[in-house]
Amino acid sequence: MFSLSRKDLVALVVFSAVVLTMPIWLSPLGAAYPGLMQKFAIYAIFAIGFNILFGLTGYLSFGHAAFIGVGSYTTVWSFKLLTMDIVPAMIFAIITTGVFALVIGYFSLRRTGIYFSILTLAFAQMCYSLAYSVLTPITNGETGLLLARDDPRYLDAMLGAQANVAGLPQPTLFGNSVTGYTGFYLCAVVLIIAFFVSQKIFASPFGMALRGIKSNQTRMNYTGFNTKPYMLAAFVISGMFAGLAGGLLSITDPLAGAERMKWTESGNVVLMTILGGVGTLFGPVIGAWLIKYFENIFSAINTNMLNNFFSFLPDGVQSFVVTVLSKFVGEGWHLTLGLMFVLIVVFLPGGLVEGFQRLTARLKRRKAVPDGATSVQPAE
Amino acid sequence: MNVFLAQLLNGLDKGGAYALIALGLTLVFGTLGVVNFAHGALFMLGCFCAVTFRYLITLETVTVDPEKLSPWGAPVEVRTPLVQNWFGDFGAVLVDYSVPISILLAIPTMLIIGIAMERGIIKHFYKRTHAEQILVTFGLAIVLQEIVKSFFGANPVPQPIPTDLRGAADIGVWFGMAPHVLTYPWWRLIYLLFSGLVIGGVFAFLQFTTFGMVVRAGMADRETVGLMGIDIDRRFTIVFGLAAVVAGVAGVMYTPLLAPNYHLGMDFLVLSFVVVVVGGMGSLPGAVAAGFLLGILQSFASMTEVKSLIPGIDQVIIYLVAVIILLVRPRGLMGRRGIMES
Numbered sequence: 001m002f003s004l005s006r007k008d009l010v011a012l013v014v015f016s017a018v019v020l021t022m023p024i025w026l027s028p029l030g031a032a033y034p035g036l037m038q039k040f041a042i043y044a045i046f047a048i049g050f051n052i053l054f055g056l057t058g059y060l061s062f063g064h065a066a067f068i069g070v071g072s073y074t075t076v077w078s079f080k081l082l083t084m085d086i087v088p089a090m091i092f093a094i095i096t097t098g099v100f101a102l103v104i105g106y107f108s109l110r111r112t113g114i115y116f117s118i119l120t121l122a123f124a125q126m127c128y129s130l131a132y133s134v135l136t137p138i139t140n141g142e143t144g145l146l147l148a149r150d151d152p153r154y155l156d157a158m159l160g161a162q163a164n165v166a167g168l169p170q171p172t173l174f175g176n177s178v179t180g181y182t183g184f185y186l187c188a189v190v191l192i193i194a195f196f197v198s199q200k201i202f203a204s205p206f207g208m209a210l211r212g213i214k215s216n217q218t219r220m221n222y223t224g225f226n227t228k229p230y231m232l233a234a235f236v237i238s239g240m241f242a243g244l245a246g247g248l249l250s251i252t253d254p255l256a257g258a259e260r261m262k263w264t265e266s267g268n269v270v271l272m273t274i275l276g277g278v279g280t281l282f283g284p285v286i287g288a289w290l291i292k293y294f295e296n297i298f299s300a301i302n303t304n305m306l307n308n309f310f311s312f313l314p315d316g317v318q319s320f321v322v323t324v325l326s327k328f329v330g331e332g333w334h335l336t337l338g339l340m341f342v343l344i345v346v347f348l349p350g351g352l353v354e355g356f357q358r359l360t361a362r363l364k365r366r367k368a369v370p371d372g373a374t375s376v377q378p379a380e
Numbered sequence: 381m382n383v384f385l386a387q388l389l390n391g392l393d394k395g396g397a398y399a400l401i402a403l404g405l406t407l408v409f410g411t412l413g414v415v416n417f418a419h420g421a422l423f424m425l426g427c428f429c430a431v432t433f434r435y436l437i438t439l440e441t442v443t444v445d446p447e448k449l450s451p452w453g454a455p456v457e458v459r460t461p462l463v464q465n466w467f468g469d470f471g472a473v474l475v476d477y478s479v480p481i482s483i484l485l486a487i488p489t490m491l492i493i494g495i496a497m498e499r500g501i502i503k504h505f506y507k508r509t510h511a512e513q514i515l516v517t518f519g520l521a522i523v524l525q526e527i528v529k530s531f532f533g534a535n536p537v538p539q540p541i542p543t544d545l546r547g548a549a550d551i552g553v554w555f556g557m558a559p560h561v562l563t564y565p566w567w568r569l570i571y572l573l574f575s576g577l578v579i580g581g582v583f584a585f586l587q588f589t590t591f592g593m594v595v596r597a598g599m600a601d602r603e604t605v606g607l608m609g610i611d612i613d614r615r616f617t618i619v620f621g622l623a624a625v626v627a628g629v630a631g632v633m634y635t636p637l638l639a640p641n642y643h644l645g646m647d648f649l650v651l652s653f654v655v656v657v658v659g660g661m662g663s664l665p666g667a668v669a670a671g672f673l674l675g676i677l678q679s680f681a682s683m684t685e686v687k688s689l690i691p692g693i694d695q696v697i698i699y700l701v702a703v704i705i706l707l708v709r710p711r712g713l714m715g716r717r718g719i720m721e722s
Contacts, residue, residue: 096463118653133692134695271515
């Protein structure tokens, strides 16, 4: 059950090393804050899960933000009602989102193509609007669901583990606080497990069936394959990943708001996956990291920093360059994001992973040419 | 009954906006086969054409009038719009009617923007997958809205209704009811008529002109039309420009009803995609019908009576209807078989 092919094992080891050494290699890039790295890990989980659906089956869901929201709310409710321990919270988040995904998937998967996309979008938007209006008792509306000191926490109370500290209780893992670097390593470990699961799915017969559905669903049906349960399973698994990501968001910052369910969040995860490379193992992770990196780093740059950076230029030129560049950073970082998407889709349609593969292939070919006697052209 | 009529009318103007956006979206999809996520941004650009026009026309000269003194004894600054200096009273009318007049600015601007967009980027995406089209147009939409944001700021820019057209029309009287029973704001009525006019214009253009005939033929079978020696790509480029113009003028006229901000396009885009899909991808009458239908349903769902019966219905009605229609009628109201299903 835990065995992997040699290639996958190498990939997993490399991936784990990269994730766990994040604090080291991100510090020269100026992103080695636990809070930010947690986001990297969480959104990578989200994108990996999305890729299981979109990458393997080709069904483009525009409603995955709903699952992140459901996961967040469930986690906070678990904190409020049961215990501050994160393990039950995560389990509940995954289960609830799974049930949610089952219902939404059951209806949405009756249609394909853009009709499927719009159905998932419609369901997600309904969740979003309801979270703001009718479901306010559960979601606490615009304020967002918060922890309070006098929450019941029945399980904690029963075990007598009610911490009597001042201020709000913090989420714990078996009694240990999960803030700062502990929180990051928690997310990192979950990310590695998620990556492993996605590797297993990619390599399994189940994964092969999903790929078959992507390339030709009709033919799959004709060969006597009932594709429905496979699709539904993929949808639910992918939803569970999103729920887990939502749960982790609430664990690292115990607050759940409806804005996480907005359709722009669903759009974001689509962009992450496509940017990195759809249907590849590493692609979604890279895409998620890049987007989150740009969001946090570019949006933090301000005019003063630009002025300092370009202070070597003559005054007029400096102010011109700074005025132009300041449109692309800080508040305007979305402009950079948009341009980046357009450029990448135009010039690198398969995402960054494909670009990387093309690059290595070209380098290999160039190396092979000098001793290229092996590749003899066949006679005409 | 009157309440019913009033809600019907309320829904119609919003439905008109949905229908206009969805019409352009379907036109682009039907001709070029491109899923254009930047279409909402075009609507937003139309809104800002009106904002720009008003800005230009209200450029003022500030003169200090030594004769007049404020109650504190300081000279009063007199601001007069330049156009009023040049044209007198006619200039004042120009300023007052800036919103409808800016359609004249919006048409060429949107045509140029649309054609530039199609030739610059979308041209390269005919043969790509829908996911890539969505991504590139989504990126384009972000770029457009950020550019608008950097010029006009993030706050909504309200546009005034011309003074003569403020207030409400007593439509009840026209139908023989007592006065003040059924009133409807003039501008909404105008928007409704305007959207009907534009929709009718687009259909007439496609139905009764040679150009429209070629375009319709190209929608049905692009290759064959190409084989007949017709440069179908050029016509389709113009169709894209036309769709941009429709979205743009829809935006211009909508500004007095809803103060435009830079992300307005995205908000309308999601709804209009739902509209297009409910109407059936690639079906122009479907898009128009679904636009009005959803607008009216939304308006009915916001009635207090309905809301107290089913709480929260006003928030979700559009999506709920979309889900039901798609589950009952797989290709939307009037969709054709085999379009966008894989």
